[in-house]
Amino acid sequence: MFKQKHYLALGAVTLVAVLVLSLPSSAVSHLILAVGSLFLPLFGLANSAQQLPADLADSVLPRRELLRQIDTLRRQNDLLKVQALQAAATARENEQLRSSLGWQRQVPWKLKLANVVMRDPANWWRTVQIDLGSRDGIQTNQPVLVADGLVGRVSSVSLTRSQVVLIGDPNCRISALVENPTHDTGIISASGPLDNSLVELTYLSSSANLKPGQNVFTSGLGGVFPKGIPIGIVAEDAQPVEFGLYTEARVKLSANLGALEQVWVLFP
Amino acid sequence: MNVFNIILVLAAAFLAVFCESVLPAARNWLGAQIDLLPALMIFAALNTNTAGVSLLAIFGGLWFDSLSANPLGVSILPLFIVGFPICLQREFILRELPFAQLVLGAIASAVAPALTVLLLLSGGKQPLVGWGSIWQWLVMIAGGALATPIIFALLNWCNHAFGYQPRAETSFRPDREIRRGRK
Numbered sequence: 248m249f250k251q252k253h254y255l256a257l258g259a260v261t262l263v264a265v266l267v268l269s270l271p272s273s274a275v276s277h278l279i280l281a282v283g284s285l286f287l288p289l290f291g292l293a294n295s296a297q298q299l300p301a302d303l304a305d306s307v308l309p310r311r312e313l314l315r316q317i318d319t320l321r322r323q324n325d326l327l328k329v330q331a332l333q334a335a336a337t338a339r340e341n342e343q344l345r346s347s348l349g350w351q352r353q354v355p356w357k358l359k360l361a362n363v364v365m366r367d368p369a370n371w372w373r374t375v376q377i378d379l380g381s382r383d384g385i386q387t388n389q390p391v392l393v394a395d396g397l398v399g400r401v402s403s404v405s406l407t408r409s410q411v412v413l414i415g416d417p418n419c420r421i422s423a424l425v426e427n428p429t430h431d432t433g434i435i436s437a438s439g440p441l442d443n444s445l446v447e448l449t450y451l452s453s454s455a456n457l458k459p460g461q462n463v464f465t466s467g468l469g470g471v472f473p474k475g476i477p478i479g480i481v482a483e484d485a486q487p488v489e490f491g492l493y494t495e496a497r498v499k500l501s502a503n504l505g506a507l508e509q510v511w512v513l514f515p
Numbered sequence: 516m517n518v519f520n521i522i523l524v525l526a527a528a529f530l531a532v533f534c535e536s537v538l539p540a541a542r543n544w545l546g547a548q549i550d551l552l553p554a555l556m557i558f559a560a561l562n563t564n565t566a567g568v569s570l571l572a573i574f575g576g577l578w579f580d581s582l583s584a585n586p587l588g589v590s591i592l593p594l595f596i597v598g599f600p601i602c603l604q605r606e607f608i609l610r611e612l613p614f615a616q617l618v619l620g621a622i623a624s625a626v627a628p629a630l631t632v633l634l635l636l637s638g639g640k641q642p643l644v645g646w647g648s649i650w651q652w653l654v655m656i657a658g659g660a661l662a663t664p665i666i667f668a669l670l671n672w673c674n675h676a677f678g679y680q681p682r683a684e685t686s687f688r689p690d691r692e693i694r695r696g697r698k
């Protein structure tokens with residue numbers, strides 16, 4: 248049944264697989280960059296194809312609709328200006344209080360916008376790739392967020408692209424703080440492979456008093472995510488696990504991870 | 516013909532991996548992304564040779580892993596394990612029958628991801644696996660099974676349209692021509 252060429256094929260494929268799997272991480276990243284760059288023309292093509300319907304829609308939009316949109320945007324802009332003034336006044340007040348108490352000054356967030364170019368083709372990872380890389384100053388472990396809340400963190404970086412591991416992936420654990428009277432803290436970890444809008448908030452103390460609807464934020468512990476980024480809301484009461492050693496609850500994420508198109512990368 | 520088939524399968528694998536990463540429709544509707552590489556492996560195993568199967572396993576696996584969070588190279592062996600036995604036994608398989616293609620596609624789509632996850636777990640990785648993975652596995656099996664006859668039809672059409680077709684020999688022989696009329 249087995250001929251010499253079959254043995255050769257079997258040996259060659261096994262050898263290649265073992266060789267690639269045992270390469271050092273620097274060589275692997277170079278190889279991923281080389282193999283992944285083959286897809287760059289297709290990504291450009293897909294981007295243009297996605298842009299085409301929007302361009303066509305723009306070209307046929309009536310003047311009346313454009314004027315209505317401008318009017319709406321003007322009103323929103325005015326509202327946001329007032330809110331920005333309020334926020335600036337609050338920030339000044341906060342800074343004065345911090346300086347009077349001798350607390351460390353809070354560093355303002357520096358953000359960079361990135362497009363989500365692809366999702367992980369494997370069902371057992373929850374990652375996306377963005378179009379910013381090391382040439383844009385991206386480094387591993389930088390937090391990634393949208394206007395609604397936290398999305399994940401940068402897990403690996405190549406020259407022009409970066410991989411972002413999303414909340415709910417086993418490789419993305421976040422120290423979280425619940426906005427309740429007891430300020431319970433826990434760890435956000437993966438829940439299940441199907442529903443990407445729910446995650447587990449685990450390792451809560453056995454006396455944790457979580458109620459549905461309470462907000463969950465990053466706690467700032469661990470050094471990766473700054474304090475105060477919204478994660479989601481508590482979806483159900485905390486349940487005791489491991490014979491009451493600790494409790495855990497489900498959290499509904501604020502960000503819609505299934506419809507990510509643009510994200511913000513947070514710079515230190 | 517075999518070389519053209521190999522090129523065709525590799526091009527299809529490249530496009531399939533790209534489409535899986537940029538088209539989230541199946542994931543949004545069914546909760547799982549359908550993997551087309553096992554179905555392509557069935558086509559390669561039944562229509563090319565061991566070189567074609569090996570090349571698809573190596574390049575398809577590398578392309579898939581380069582766009583995924585998988586360790587690079589982990590998908591090579593599962594794809595090869597799916598295609599190699601079928602390639603060896605292909606004389607006994609009714610490869611032209613869509614039902615046979617469907618069954619083989621289902622088996623390949625079941626075995627390849629299961630082996631990949633097993634390899635990941637044995638390598639100390641923590642893939643996102645739970646009870647919901649059974650549903651994802653079933654979607655992948657059904658999707659792969661349905662995709663296999665379509666891939667066969669599509670690639671066979673491409674092969675007929677663009678590949679070299681040897682000229683069919685006629686039964687006419689000049690020395691056996693029946694000459695009519697008088698000399």
